[in-house]
């Protein structure tokens with residue numbers, strides 16, 4: 001192998017977040033402020049209900065930000081206290097987790113990622129931002145870009161899955177949609193990229209457990225989506241809860257200073273995750289709250305998010321003792337004030353009822369986008385005998401069975417606060433609206449789902465479902481569902497996980513369908529009717545049995561408020577599924593972690609890599625998804641056979657719709673570097689494009705491969721390298737694409 005050429009340090013050229021005018025105004029303000037007023041800006045508190053304690057803190061300038069106040073009237077009341085009651089009239093920054101919609105609920109992030117549609121993701125992020133801003137919220141704690149390679153981890157639902165490139169693309173789209181072309185764009189929000197960094201690699205998929213990642217894994221896999229968000233101009237970064245290589249992320253100077261600010265040139269501020277500064281003591285890292293405050297501050301946490309008491313109240317004593325200097329405090333406060341100025345909060349601190357009415361009037365258009373987003377997120381996993389789309393002339397008696405059939409809350413997924421349940425279209429309602437009198441629709445839940453241990457968020461997300469059925473009712477409902485199924489031309493099984501079975505503090509040790517759903521499915525299939533499995537979930541579930549016994553499987557994720565309308569369109573062919581898996585779907589939980597971007601072994605046949613009782617291959621590969629049409633991807637061309645390190649080459653393919661209906665395909669490009677200073681993954685995604693094609697229509701799709709795609713962080717040189725080597729290129733419709741070419745880099 002030839003010597004590796006050191007690539008220039010990876011400077012993402014983070015754009016300047018603040019205008020010169022903003023910075024001048026910030027410094028003028030900072031010069032006037034007392035130390036205590038400056039320190040106040042570093043505190044953020046949870047607030048669900050009105051409290052006199054909070055009012056006093058706001059008036060005294062002891063808070064810079066509040067999160068979770070949802071009522072626009074209360075937001076304005078507090079803002080009046082801040083602006084009119086405090087000495088310099090510094091507005092509060094109201095934050096909330098606007099994760100996949102505010103009033104209008106879109107598919108959960110893992111579903112949006114499955115659309116592989118940057119433009120759509122940018123649009124829905126912009127809609128969510130406009131609705132939240134109209135309510136007085138100026139800051140969202142999204143996007144989450146944590147790479148998730150262990151689906152036991154509940155928060156897999158909040159990100160874009162296992163892949164660095166897809167996560168980076170989604171992060172860019174979400175930041176652009178949320179913030180607009182620059183921070184301070186009207187009707188948009190300040191975005192937060194979280195949780196910096198490595199949270200998705202927590203051991204055993206247990207939430208908040210330690211993550212141990214090599215420098216190469218960090219630089220090549222876990223950090224790139226954050227870097228992409230910084231490059232897209234994200235205005236805030238949230239530090240993670242867990243230990244990263246024995247140093248909690250919230251006290252991790254290497255992450256927060258050396259990488260984020262030093263290597264990437266990030267100029268915005270860092271907020272801790274909730275109570276993460278206080279928790280430096282529980283981690284066994286800081287000796288007490290004061291030590292925790294000083295170490296988080298020194299590590300680079302500007303603002304502390306806390307539920308009850310901020311550890312940062314100890315910073316005053318630390319300054320008095322000389323442990324922290326006033327210029328250090330100024331440096332921490334500056335980007336927070338600059339953000340408030342740049343967001344326009346000093347000029348327009350209050351939410352405007354006229355603006356709120358204007359945004360509310362767009363609700364029908366937003367719901368339409370939500371339906372389109374749900375359709376574009378859906379992934380068709382199996383379709384034996386082209387059972388889907390259903391045929392109205394044959395499928396006249398339909399049984400919709402399963403706990404997700406009527407789900408009004410669970411169809412939305414986690415992180416939903418401001419939505420009106422009346423706006424939700426359930427699957428049963430969507431089908432009824434589509435079919436009218438043309439078909440008989442019978443609906444039964446069959447089984448009930450319930451978490452064994454209650455969710456710690458039960459009170460926040462206000463679980464509204466019916467009480468647990470007793471044994472007699474459960475048996476009756478089960479038999480009733482089977483009777484309905486037995487009387488139908490086709491059975492649609494709506495199964496999955498309740499929204500509190502996924503998300504934060506919702507890890508699972510199994511991927512089995514929860515509750516009695518597997519038994520229900522097996523009994524329904526035994527009736528011998530055509531069965532469609534409609535899934536609502538946020539992690540891969542154990543479909544090994546379903547994949548051999550159920551002819552059609554359609555993954556909807558948690559599709560959001562228009563999920564029922566989208567499901568009906570997809571089931572009856574008014575929309576064709578075109579989504580693709582954002583993660584590798586394992587055969588069973590014992591294969592975890594299973595991801596396509598693993599390194600090769602010494603054995604090219606992969607014989608050694610398999611389990612003796614199970615292949616090492618997935619049930620469905622990353623990037624996989626079927627369509628109601630068929631496609632051919634041909635004619636892979638590279639613009640040159642050889643290039644010099646630092647140059648770029650172009651790759652192109654022709655994709656053709658060879659089927660009978662207009663449909664979408666996601667063309668994906670993967671590479672492999674054959675040799676180098678370090679082993680490289682078997683395949684890595686380095687480009688994709690979703691295209692819509694009419695029958696017989698062809699399109700040329702082009703990709704560029706240059707230093708950004710071809711360089712990597714080498715464990716041998718401890719640096720970013722762009723090496724002389726042979727590269728394989730594959731282009732196709734999932735991570736097992738066969739159409740290939742090679743080129744040399746010199």
Ligand code: BGC
Pocket residue numbers: 097141194273274504
């Ligand atoms: C979560 C964050 C979230 C914050 C505020 C934390 O528990 O980890 O993702 O933004 O709460 O809701």
